[in-house]
Each structure stands twice: as structure tokens, then as C-alpha cells.
Amino acid sequence: MTIAASISPAIPLFEARGISKAYGVVQALSDVSLKVQAGEVHAVVGENGAGKSTLMNIICGKVSPDSGTMYRDGAQVSFKSASDAQAASIAIAPQEINLVPRLSVVENILLGAQERGVFGQIDWKKTRARALRHLQEIDDTIDPDAPAESLSKAQQQLVQIARAAATSARILIFDEPTAALTDRETNRLFAFIRKFRAAGNAIFYVSHRLDEILELSQTITVLRDGVLVAELNPHEATKDDLVRHMAGRQVDAIVRDRATTNIGQPVLTVTGLSRPGEFRDISFELRSGEILGIAGLIGSGRTELGKCLFGVTASSKGQVEVFGEKANIRHPADAIARGMVYLPEERKQEGLFPLLSITENACISTFGRFRGLLGLRFSDMVREVETYVDSLKIKIGQQHDPITSLSGGNQQKVILARWLMRDSKILILDEPTRGIDVNAKGEIQAVLRKLVTEGLSIIYISSELQEVIDVSYRILVMHEGALKGIVQAEEATQEDLLALAMS
């Protein structure tokens, strides 16, 4: 029992009792109960696949539970849709962006809730004023008349938060709100959250960032495999406690093992690479057996550089040499043929084939190897994938299940297996651990370390500075499309990188 709960008034603002939900054979939630009091930020943490998103989707009416009851101010409620939940003043700012791309920020914020005039027509003046009020509480640098599609990912996230706030909800659900945000934007968001809660409202807050959660919340619920394993008080709990409960065991501290003896000849040499509006005059070398980090804030051009190297976009100037040979890479297929592969930042949009099985998602780039007299030999594919399921510890049901049945971390491992199967020599990884839980993150990083000792080379793009420092040997820091410096990871601190990245 937490302190917050024991001193609070008797009737919680919202309460869920005994919530269970199964998808097929997977029990996403079993018998989960939680409540939130007025003035409380209730954090929900857990590894990927622990059931956080399912629980939040049930609370906001998007998903119906198999069993369990919910109470709003002590009165039983049941939601058939998100609008039912909104009528009970519960709103969600989802992790996935779902704005209408061509409509302005103002219109997106009050979509379907515009102010009406006497004839039922939309009163744009009032609507705009109301939208602006909500937007400015969250961020005052966003152009309210810009179409949503022109905003950065972080800004779109903020607009979604403003939209949730604009429903005049008393209970807001934030699902990974800060994943794409800069520090400044994050601080601003936290100020809003504190104000919102002080006004007697409540928040459910889902995040992988444990520091944030300890700082912000009054209660922490830990889910593991769909079961509520702990309810903690952030004043007493430590980060290690959280991780231990999430993982169900002690997670080994990250070993910062950088045996640099294996580092050999350059495998990728980039000279003066430019692409207008994205990055300019980038030169660096990647050597065999090396993990080269690329750090930078949002808009620094890190992802754009990675995509250009892989041939998704064309460079305007500069030269790329792969294994000492000048490479004219105009399509990803050219890069792949040279042993250079790319793992995209947007896993769902650019990495997965949602309608295909796990086997095929893994083998999609290696079909040529499985050709037999009678066409593709699926049994060989299954056998081959099985070895990666073992070595990468991918948690799957059956290989012919759709890839979407897996959690984010396991999906990412399947994509990694896709490239390892090709005996790729240069891996460009863009945010490989985004939205992935602590354990899977550690496992993926361990795999990467093992791979470089076997002679592979890795470019590791990430917005998490500490992660880049932990994983890389050298770090390339970018700022607004320019290369600001290459530092040795061993000597680097987050502050150093940040200073370079913001210069």
C-alpha cells in the first residue's frame, strides 16, 4: 500500500478492478487492479509486452476487457468506445502519431470538437482561440497554422498531447510522451503535468524512462507478463528496484567492455557527403570490428545520413567507399549487395511486413538462398530462422504466426536476424532500442558486441546519449546537418556530447 493511497480520500477518481484480457492464447492482462486519486500521477512501467498499452487502451475505451470492472468517481462505468471514455472525461495521448497530415495544428487539436455558432456552423474564431490556449500550455514554439505533416515528430507528439488536454479530460493517459522530445520540450511537458495534477486531475503515465517516472509520479505500478507484480512508492523505490520488478530478476550492470584489439582496416570511408537540407560535408571512417556511434539531437541529420548511406536517398556531393572500392549506391539493393544493411528507426512503417509470418519477415532478404527445384523451400527457412530464434533469444509462439504477434523487442530481433542471415558486414542501426524494454535492450547490445568481435562493423545511431557512450568505441556528433566532432567513447561523458550536439 502506498502512502498516497493511504492518506487519500475514500473515493478514487478512477479505479479498475480485476481487469483481464487475452489475445488468442496470449494472456495480455490477468486480474490487474489499479486506481488513481485526484492530484496523482500514476506511472505504469513494465517491459515490452508486459501489458501496459493494453491496460491503457482498456482505460481509454479503445479495447474492451474480457473481464473486470471500472469505476469513475465510485460509479461503475463500461466503455464501448473511446468516445464513451471521453464522456467520462478520460483521454489518451497515444504513442503513435495519428494526426490528419494536411490539416493545420489548430484543426487537429479540436477535430470533432470545434466551437459551434448559432446555426451549428463552425465558429473558427472561438475554435482557434481555444486551440491556441491548449497548445500554448504545452509548447509555444509550434506554428498553429502549419499543417501537421510539416511538424517534426516531437512537435506532432506535443500536438497530440494538446489534443488530449483539449478534451477537458480530468484523467489523461500519456503513453511514452517523451520518447521523441528534447530536454526543453520534456521540461515544458512536466510543468504542464504538475499544473494539471495540482488542479485536482489525474494522470496515467507510461514510460520506459525510469528517471522521469521517479521524478514525476506519486505511485508506480509494475506489470510483468500481464500481471501486476508491484505497486511502489517513488520516494522509497530506486531505479534498481523498478528494473528488478520489471525483469523479475537482477539485471547485470552493463559491461562497458571495449576490447579495441579487433579493430582493423577501414570498411567504409565517407568523404564530404552532402544532401541539401539534411546534412553537409560529412567525412568519417568506419573500421572493421568497430561500433561507431552517431549522436545528435532531433533534426541533426543522423537518420538522414544513415538513409543516404544505405541508398534510400541520393547524395548531392561526396564519395562513399565500401571495402576500399568506390561505391555508387542508388538503391538499398546496391548497398545490400556490398554487405551494408540498415535497420530503420520506424520499425512498424519501414521494417515490418505486418501481413507476413515471422519466418518470411526474417527471410525476406535472403529468398535467393532458399530456392530449390520446386521453388522456395520454406522448411529450410524455418530451420534457419530457428537457429536465430535460439541465438538471439527471440520469444515467439510459432514461426508462422504474424510478426505483429511479437512485442517490439522481439520484432526488432527478427529484423536483426534478417540481416545477420545475409552475412552482412556493415550494419547501420537507427535507434535499434527505441521503445524496447531494458532486458531486450541489454540482450540486443550484447549481441552487437559479439558481432563486432566476429569482425562486423556497426554504425549505431541513437538519441540516447548514455546508450551511445556505452555501446560505441568512437562517437560522431552531429548538429543541424554538420559534423561537430568525433570523440572517443571511453573519455566521453553525456555532458561533452550534449555540448557538441548543441553547439
Added chain:
Amino acid sequence: MSAPSTENLSRNAPFAWIGRFRRWEASGVLVALLVLFIALSFATPAFLSQYNLSVVARQASFVGLIALGQTLVLLIGGIDLSVGAAAALSAIFGSLLLTQTGIHPYAVLPITAAFGFGLGCINGFFVAVLRLNPFIVTLASWEIFAGATLVITKGYPIRPLGEQFRVFGQGTIAGIPVPVVIFIAAGAILTYLLARTRFGRNIYAVGGNRDAAELVGIRAWRVEFIVFGLAGMFAALAGILYASRMDSGQPSVGEGWLMGAITAAIIGGTSLKGGQGTIVGTIFGALLMAVLANGIVLMNVSGYWERVIIGIVVLVAILVDLMRRR
């Protein structure tokens, strides 16, 4: 469709095949086809006569051939509105080739198919290379192909095509009409292509997630280009076979085939969004529509009801699909 897999989680469970059958996209149309088939067998003895069945099967094979190509286009997330007009233009091309040159009648079929492939590649160029919207591109080429047909023929049919050529439309192999044999053979080849070749799996990959397909090194435009070419080729085959059946290259052939083809694919479980569908489903879909039309005639129902009933069948098909997904 899902890839053939060698292991099944439910192989040891009794009646597991029922679940697998329900998840199969083509299961709904197969059940509907069987029910209708049995009902008509009892309702009217004329239905099961060999003559009637071969009429039905031949009827199904013309629209069915077009539907095979359309299924491929739908699988990559496109649509081809020009197939009916391409069929007509190809039929005229083949008829002129036959009557104006001394070419051997048997060579007409492959040359016309190649011509149709070329017509499809025109669509492919605009859609796959220039990345224009397939609906708009094929709307335009539909008009152009249909217009060109009329310009060439001035609206008059080209006939006769000759005794030797009629065998394709009117002949039989082991009692089965030649167009039906060609339809089934094409269906079998495409089923194999889609399930068991890299090109086939790339079609599902491009249709399911084009961005991801590019990022795994599939040159999506090539897949799309060839698929549009194939759609044109199957349209040409249907057109020239029909001309052979009629002993006449008619400018009006193919009118109404477009919607029939799309309908057959959709009843058969192909998704308009791409990435999902099977050739087998499309074949059943084409058969179902032909059996329906035949049943209406045999039962002495006014022919005007045919379209109403087909519309209802489409709605039922997508409702069944919706329920299966839930």
C-alpha cells in the same frame, strides 16, 4: 495468403483443420460455391448436364483470366481499370494479325499475349516508374485503349477468323473446353508463382509494406511494372480466346469484364489495400459468379436480377471477411 509452413501448432489437435480452414481467405467463397452448386443440382436437373457445366466453366474462364491479372495488381496495392479495354484492343490486334497476314493461327495466341503484356507495361511505366496513381493512370489508358479499338475498327467486327483458329475458343481437351484448360493452367502457374517463388513473395512484400520492401533491397518498381504487364497479358488472352469462341474480333468485347474481374477477386478474399489475397480464391470467385448467372437463367428468374444478386453476394463476402478477422 500465408506461406506454406511445414509445422503446424495444431496438427495434433483434432479438428484443427477447421480452424485453419476458417482462417483461409478463400474458405468463404468455397463454401458459398459448394452450397450454390448443391442447391442448383437439386433444384434443376439441367444444371448438372455436361453441356451446361461446360458452358458455365467457359463463361467463368474469360472473366476469370482477367481476374487473375487483376488479383496480382490488387496484391501490390494497385488497381487496373483498363483490363476490359486492353482485352478488346488485343482481340482486335490478334484478329487483324490473323486476317491481314499469313501468320499461322497457332502463333496468334502468344503474339497477342505479348501485345497485351506491352499494353500493360504502358500502365506499368506510369505507375511503377513515374509513381503516378494507378486508378488515374488506368482510367486514362482505359479510355485510350477503348478509343483506339474504335478508331481501328470503326465499330465493325472483324470476321471470320477461320476454322483453324476457332479451336481455342470452341475446342475441347479431354472433354474440357480449351479456355477452361488455359484458365486453370494459368491459375495453377500463378498459385505456384505467388507461393513458391521469390518474385511471388516480393509481390506480397511490396503490397504489404512498400517502404519496408524497398529497405530490404526489393526494387519495388520492377515488381509493380511486371505485375501491370501481366495484367495486360491476361486481359489479352481473355480477349483473343473470346474472339476465337465467337469467330469474330468484336470491338465491344470486354465491356463489363472489368467489374466482373474485380468482383471475383474481392469475393475470393483479395484485399483492395494490397498484400492479401489468393489466386485460388479468385478462381472460386469467378466460378461463383458464373454459376450464379447460370442459376438465374435455369431457374427462370429475370436476368435483370443478376446484378442485384451479385451485389448482395459482394456485400455478404466482405461481411464474412470482417467477421473472420474479428
